[in-house]
Amino acid sequence: MKTIDPGAADPGPPGAEPEPADAGAGAGAPGTAAAAVAAAGGGLGRASLWDDAWRELRRRWVFWASAGFLLLVALMAAVPRLFTSTGVNEGCDPNDAKLGPSGAHWFGTDLAGCDYYAHVVHGARPTLLIGVAVTLFAFVIALVFGMLAGYYGGLLDALIARLTDVFFGLPFVLGATVILVAFPSHGIGAMTLVLVLLGWTTMIRIMRAQVIAVRDADYVQAARLLGASDRRIMARHILPNAIAPVIVVATLNVGNVIAGEATLDFLGVGLQYPKVSWGLQLNLAQDSFVDHPHLLIFPAVFLSATVLSFLMLGDAARDALDPKLR
Amino acid sequence: MWRYVLRRLLQAIPVFIGTTLLIYAMVFALPGDPIQALAGDKPIPANVLSTLRDRYNLNDPLLVQYGKYMWGLLQGNLGENYDGQKVADMLGGRWTVTAQLALTAWIFELVIGIALGVWAGLRRGKVADTLVLGGTTLLIAVPVFVLGYTAQILFGLHWQIFPTAGTDDGWPMSYLLPGMVLGSLGLSYVARLTRTSLAENLRADYVRTANAKGLSRARVVGRHALRNSLIPVVTYLGVDFGNLMGGAIVTEGIFNLPGIGQQVFQSIQLKEGPVVVGAVTVLVLIFLLVNLVVDLLYGLLDPRIRYE
Numbered sequence: 001m002k003t004i005d006p007g008a009a010d011p012g013p014p015g016a017e018p019e020p021a022d023a024g025a026g027a028g029a030p031g032t033a034a035a036a037v038a039a040a041g042g043g044l045g046r047a048s049l050w051d052d053a054w055r056e057l058r059r060r061w062v063f064w065a066s067a068g069f070l071l072l073v074a075l076m077a078a079v080p081r082l083f084t085s086t087g088v089n090e091g092c093d094p095n096d097a098k099l100g101p102s103g104a105h106w107f108g109t110d111l112a113g114c115d116y117y118a119h120v121v122h123g124a125r126p127t128l129l130i131g132v133a134v135t136l137f138a139f140v141i142a143l144v145f146g147m148l149a150g151y152y153g154g155l156l157d158a159l160i161a162r163l164t165d166v167f168f169g170l171p172f173v174l175g176a177t178v179i180l181v182a183f184p185s186h187g188i189g190a191m192t193l194v195l196v197l198l199g200w201t202t203m204i205r206i207m208r209a210q211v212i213a214v215r216d217a218d219y220v221q222a223a224r225l226l227g228a229s230d231r232r233i234m235a236r237h238i239l240p241n242a243i244a245p246v247i248v249v250a251t252l253n254v255g256n257v258i259a260g261e262a263t264l265d266f267l268g269v270g271l272q273y274p275k276v277s278w279g280l281q282l283n284l285a286q287d288s289f290v291d292h293p294h295l296l297i298f299p300a301v302f303l304s305a306t307v308l309s310f311l312m313l314g315d316a317a318r319d320a321l322d323p324k325l326r
Numbered sequence: 327m328w329r330y331v332l333r334r335l336l337q338a339i340p341v342f343i344g345t346t347l348l349i350y351a352m353v354f355a356l357p358g359d360p361i362q363a364l365a366g367d368k369p370i371p372a373n374v375l376s377t378l379r380d381r382y383n384l385n386d387p388l389l390v391q392y393g394k395y396m397w398g399l400l401q402g403n404l405g406e407n408y409d410g411q412k413v414a415d416m417l418g419g420r421w422t423v424t425a426q427l428a429l430t431a432w433i434f435e436l437v438i439g440i441a442l443g444v445w446a447g448l449r450r451g452k453v454a455d456t457l458v459l460g461g462t463t464l465l466i467a468v469p470v471f472v473l474g475y476t477a478q479i480l481f482g483l484h485w486q487i488f489p490t491a492g493t494d495d496g497w498p499m500s501y502l503l504p505g506m507v508l509g510s511l512g513l514s515y516v517a518r519l520t521r522t523s524l525a526e527n528l529r530a531d532y533v534r535t536a537n538a539k540g541l542s543r544a545r546v547v548g549r550h551a552l553r554n555s556l557i558p559v560v561t562y563l564g565v566d567f568g569n570l571m572g573g574a575i576v577t578e579g580i581f582n583l584p585g586i587g588q589q590v591f592q593s594i595q596l597k598e599g600p601v602v603v604g605a606v607t608v609l610v611l612i613f614l615l616v617n618l619v620v621d622l623l624y625g626l627l628d629p630r631i632r633y634e
Contacts, residue, residue: 162337166344169613171572173587174606177594178352259469263576266471267591282471289475290483300472308467315463 049244049321056320063316066309073306076124086118088276098292107298111284119276120298126188126277127306131258134195139250141200143243146207147234150242151215160204168201172260173267180269191270195257203249210242217241248318255310262303278303327625334621338614343396349606350392353599360384360408360597382408382600395603404604413604417586421608424585426497427577428570430505435512436563442513443520443559444552450525458521462514474507474580491582504581508574512566519562523555530554556627564620568613572606 057063076083092114099109107116149157179194180186214220215238223237264270265279266286273280278299285295361378362370378384383391398405404413446458465473481503482490488503489495527533528551536546575587586605593601624631 162340162344165341166348169341169345169568169610170348171569171606171609173573173575174590174594174602174609175349175352177575177591178349178356178602181594182352182356184357255467259467262469263471266469267576267579279469286475290479293479296472296475300468300476304464304468304472307469308463311463311467315459 053317053320057316060316060319062312066312066316069305069309070313073124073128073302073309076121077128078125080121080125083121084115084118086115088119088122089114089274090118091115098288098295100292100294108292108294110281110295111288116281116294116298119281120278120302122276123278123281123299124302124306126191126271126275127258127261127279127303129188130191130195130261131254131306131310133192134199134257134261135250135254137192137196138200138203138253139246141196142203142207142246143239146204146246147211147239147242149204150208150211151230151234151238157208160208164201164204167198170198172198173263176260176264177267177269180264186270186272187275188271191261191264194264195261199253199257199260203246203253206249207242207246210245211238214238214241244321245318248314248321251314251317252311255307255314258303258310259307327622331618331622334618338618342610342614345610346396346603346607347392350395350603351388353602354388354391356594356597356599358597360599363597364408378408382406399607404607405600407598407600413600416601417589417605417608420584420586420589423493423583424571424574424578424587426501427504427508427574427583427585428567430498430501431509431512431570432563432567434505434509435516435566439513439516440520440556440559442517444524444547446517446521447524447528447555448547450521455521458517462517465510465514470507470511471576471580473510474504474577477503477507478580491580493583500583504577504583507580508570508577512562512570515562515566516559519559520555523558524551527551527555553627557624560620560623560627564616564623565613567616568609571612572609 089112092109092112094113096105096109096113098111099105099113101108105115105117107120110116110119145160149160175198176194179197180190183190183194220233220237223233228237261270262277262279262282265277266283268283271277271280273284281299282296282303285292289296361375361382361384364370376385383394386394395405404417407413407416442458442462446455449455478490481487489500493500524547528547530551533546533551536550541550571586573587574583574585575591577583578585578587579591586609590602590605592598593605
């Protein structure tokens with residue numbers, strides 16, 4: 001649907017005659033993908049795109065600021081005990097409900113009188129875990145199927161394109177709500193599954209377009225003439241040249257997933273009490289925001305700052321990887 | 327051109343069937359019996375139960391149910407909810423609320439977004455550019471419900487510039503604040519897309535040619551660079567209109583606007599399948615149609631694009 005050239009929807013690869021005998025070749029692509037990227041980054045010498053990008057990134061304060069904040073949040077997620085000795089839903093005193101920030105409770109207390117700071121710290125884990133896991137799954141799906149669709153074209157491409165259209169047309173919040181209401185569990189696993197199901201379409205479209213853009217390049221033709229197999233061409237030649245924009249979108253995507261997950265928590269169809277997450281904190285306190293703004297401010301600031309960090313990281317990566325805009 | 331439209335319409339059919347079947351299957355899989363849900367805890371006599379189940383085709387397998395539903399849809403019938411109300415009547419008045427809200431947000435995105443994008447794109451690397459980039463990144467990062475409550479508390483309660491909630495003041499007053507909240511995400515993307523695309527096109531050869539011919543700055547930017555730069559922006563605006571219609575649940579909830587989103591959200595919890603499927607079906611139809619219109623707009627923006 002995003003093709004500017006209306007004729008591009010028709011698969012007709014000039015020069016890229018699919019080898020029917022090699023239909024299973026793509027199955028090995030994800031395994032070699034990491035190796036290929038590593039090789040492109042480390043082995044091919046100083047002139048590679050990845051070295052250039054890293055040199056560019058190192059000079060940006062935005063990169064260091066967002067990476068620093070994300071490191072802090074990741075630390076909160078991994079070892080919450082470093083930041084607070086209070087566990088989830090521990091030491092709550094209903095007599096102390098909705099207190100403002102003070103020395104004893106840095107971020108105040110919530111509706112049940114629990115320490116708000118402790119809950120903000122513990123809320124980092126589900127938020128970050130879901131954001132990263134969903135993106136990772138969607139990234140792998142995009143790499144494998146975007147590559148196969150773009151490289152082979154034909155029926156497979158048409159099938160994947162239509163399937164992408166179907167899921168792309170589904171309204172996110174409505175779709176997620178229907179699935180989650182039908183779902184027996186509302187844990188981190190279920191949330192990840194639902195968000196992957198509704199969020200795999202963006203990256204696959206970009207990957208497919210990238211593969212189509214490079215699949216007829218001279219170096220690919222040369223490799224083919226030298227007798228390289230389809231699998232080798234995809235892993236060694238196309239993948240390193242097609243992956244950069246997908247990585248950028250993946251970084252941005254972590255932020256979007258986190259915001260989407262928080263929205264579902266906020267609507268009450270996501271994670272449930274006694275779990276703790278930033279979206280859930282905001283859901284529980286939503287009727288008290290007007291009189292007790294600290295209930296809104298603290299989870300909202302951490303949530304927004306985390307999303308913001310991923311967005312800025314993605315932007316910085318895009319600037320570093322796209323020499324056209326330099 | 328007409329062949330292209332026809333082909334696109336034919337391509338849209340499997341997508342439409344796929345999406346509606348998907349949502350139908352999902353609603354079908356909702357746990358609990360919807361007829362029993364009508365009566366709450368009270369037992370329903372067996373013959374009443376079976377009559378009602380027959381009436382709403384609940385005894386048929388999924389594909390047969392779906393087929394009957396689509397047959398009704400082809401005749402312009404959105405079906406009947408389990409309590410006997412016509413789905414079209416239940417959704418009727420709510421469409422106007424959601425459409426007004428989405429349209430307000432969309433116009434906001436279009437006008438302010440493109441204006442900000444042009445402003446930043448013309449001053450790439452300067453203060454204005456940094457300001458727009460930073461501001462829009464921030465807007466994207468703040469989840470819509472946080473933005474909604476903050477805006478409501480500040481502009482509605484404290485400064486009382488806009489109505490706090492409800493639709494009592496009619497369009498546009500009641501829809502301005504919710505529209506801006508709903509459109510803030512799209513506004514950021516529109517501004518950034520315009521900015522990047524314009525900045526890139528300003529360095530193109532045809533712009534240098536236009537400058538060399540001695541055309542005025544306004545004409546070079548407006549007629550040559552901007553028109554070409556708008557293609558990705560128009561694509562985004564098209565896709566986003568569907569998102570605005572379907573994604574207004576949160577905004578409608580915060581500002582208490584009785585729109586489609588609220589109705590569907592309620593209906594999902596109450597397992598009112600026909601309402602959910604009806605609303606989503608119309609949403610998907612809008613989405614597909616707007617996308618087709620967008621693809622046809624490309625030709626107007628860039629005459630080099632031909633439809634065959």
